[in-house]
Amino acid sequence: MTLLRDVVTAVLFLTGACFCLLGAVGLLRFRDTVSRLHAASKAQTLGLLLILVGAAVNRPLRDAPVLLLVALFQLFNAPITSQIVGRTAYRTHAVDRRRLFSDELADRLARDGTPLREQGGLTPDKEEGKNPDDEDR
Amino acid sequence: MSPRKRSRRILHHLPLVVWLWLLWVVLWGSLSAVVLVGGLLAALLIVALFPLPSVLPGAVPRPLWIGALLFHLLVDLIRSGTTVAWAAVRHGGRTRSAIMEVPLHIDDDVLITVVAEITTIAPGTVVIEIDRRRRRLYVHTLPVRDQETVDLRKKETQDLERRVARSVGYRHAPPGRGSPIDPSDVPPRDGTPPDHRGERG
Numbered sequence: 566m567t568l569l570r571d572v573v574t575a576v577l578f579l580t581g582a583c584f585c586l587l588g589a590v591g592l593l594r595f596r597d598t599v600s601r602l603h604a605a606s607k608a609q610t611l612g613l614l615l616i617l618v619g620a621a622v623n624r625p626l627r628d629a630p631v632l633l634l635v636a637l638f639q640l641f642n643a644p645i646t647s648q649i650v651g652r653t654a655y656r657t658h659a660v661d662r663r664r665l666f667s668d669e670l671a672d673r674l675a676r677d678g679t680p681l682r683e684q685g686g687l688t689p690d691k692e693e694g695k696n697p698d699d700e701d702r
Numbered sequence: 703m704s705p706r707k708r709s710r711r712i713l714h715h716l717p718l719v720v721w722l723w724l725l726w727v728v729l730w731g732s733l734s735a736v737v738l739v740g741g742l743l744a745a746l747l748i749v750a751l752f753p754l755p756s757v758l759p760g761a762v763p764r765p766l767w768i769g770a771l772l773f774h775l776l777v778d779l780i781r782s783g784t785t786v787a788w789a790a791v792r793h794g795g796r797t798r799s800a801i802m803e804v805p806l807h808i809d810d811d812v813l814i815t816v817v818a819e820i821t822t823i824a825p826g827t828v829v830i831e832i833d834r835r836r837r838r839l840y841v842h843t844l845p846v847r848d849q850e851t852v853d854l855r856k857k858e859t860q861d862l863e864r865r866v867a868r869s870v871g872y873r874h875a876p877p878g879r880g881s882p883i884d885p886s887d888v889p890p891r892d893g894t895p896p897d898h899r900g901e902r903g
Contacts, residue, residue, distance in 0.1 A: 584787060591790030599828060599842045600799060603786050607825035611783040630728040644822030644829075651830035651842060655801075660842075664796070667852065669803035670831055670840040 570623055577619030584612030597661035598654035606647045613639055714756055719745045767869035774865060775820060782825040789845040799844035800852050801830065804859045806837040808867050814839075817863050824862075827855065 591604025617632045624632075654660060655670065662668070719742075726741030727733065789797045808814060811834070818829045818839055831840035843855045 584783065587787035587790060591787065594790050594794030595797065596795040599830060600797065600844055602828050603826065603842075603844055604790050606822075606828075608783055608787045608790070610823065611779055611825070614779070627731070631731065634725070634728060640823055641819070644819045647822050648818065648829050648832075651828045655830045655842075660801075664798050666798050666800040666846045666848075668801045670801045673803060673833075673838075673840075 574619045574623040577615050577622065581612040581615030581619060584608045584615065586612075588612060596664065598659040599651050600661070600664075602647050602651055602654075606643045610639060610643055715749050715753070718754065719749050722748055762871040764869055764871055767865065771820075771865045771869045774862070775823065778824045782827075786825045786844065793845065797845045798847070799842060800846040801840055801842050802852050802856055804839045804841055804856050806839060806860075806863055808863060808872060809837055810872065813866055813870070813872060816866050817859075820862055820866070821859055827859070 585608070588604050588608035591608060592601050595601045595604055614636055617636050621629050621632045722745035723741045726744055727737055730737045730741070806814060806817065808817070814832065814834065814837070818832055821827050821839065821841060822829050826844055828842045829839050830842050832838075833840070839859065841855070841859060843852070846852060846855075
């Protein structure tokens with residue numbers, strides 16, 4: 566029984582750690598802020614959940630509610646920050662337009678007569694010329 | 703205040719009190735009398751000092767639908783979590799993304815918040831703008847290969863919206879009161895872009 570439990574915990578821990586690692590890889594490999602948000606907040610959330618479940622399996626039952634709270638607050642709060650960061654990133658031209666398949670928000674803003682480009686921020690030319698890798702170092 | 707009204711108000715605050723009490727007990731990690739009584743007092747004090755407005759009048763939580771919602775979320779978390787992780791490894795910086803506009807049918811602050819939250823939790827989609835007035839979400843999604851992927855993701859978000867609405871027994875606004883498509887294409891009077899509440903300055 567203990568062995569089975571240990572195996573389950575080990576598998577969950579390793580899978581969770583893998584997802585956290587993949588999140589970190591995504592953080593490095595993706596080029597713009599919003600894409601990085603995907604990697605940082607998602608893969609990592611899944612990883613954390615798996616690790617919490619793994620811990621819950623191997624701990625006495627009375628620790629489970631606390632672990633549940635950790636999961637709950639992670640799920641509640643991560644999206645709020647993501648949305649604020651994403652919104653700010655879009656408004657400050659931190660989205661890599663070359664990788665965008667389509668941008669219906671820009672279409673909408675243009676239709677409203679308030680295209681983003683005229684409201685300050687980086688001009689696209691400047692953004693093109695900048696090496697995205699510079700920010701990493 | 704009539705006693706009836708008062709009792710209804712107390713009933714309205716009850717879930718919050720219970721939740722705060724539960725939180726207190728769980729965080730203390732013990733069931734001693736001091737913790738139980740102290741927690742109840744703290745919860746009552748907080749609710750009395752910082753009363754929250756009532757949200758979603760007439761909402762009836764439906765446990766089964768909420769369960770279905772959570773189950774979908776879990777499946778989605780694993781499925782697209784893998785997709786995003788794979789995209790990061792396989793394509794890295796060359797992964798293509800898109801910003802899509804998702805018209806919503808629900809017209810309620812809380813429900814739109816919930817839809818936006820869950821959309822952002824689900825991997826592969828981040829809400830970057832909420833147009834409250836026009837009931838639209840602008841969702842950055844990744845990875846995107848073609849228009850079909852975008853349409854599929856859009857449909858998924860709208861399915862999610864339907865599940866959220868169902869889980870509290872919310873009915874969609876009658877179509878006469880402005881369908882989500884029509885009123886929005888009218889350009890605004892002034893040039894200010896909508897803020898996060900969908901209002902214009």
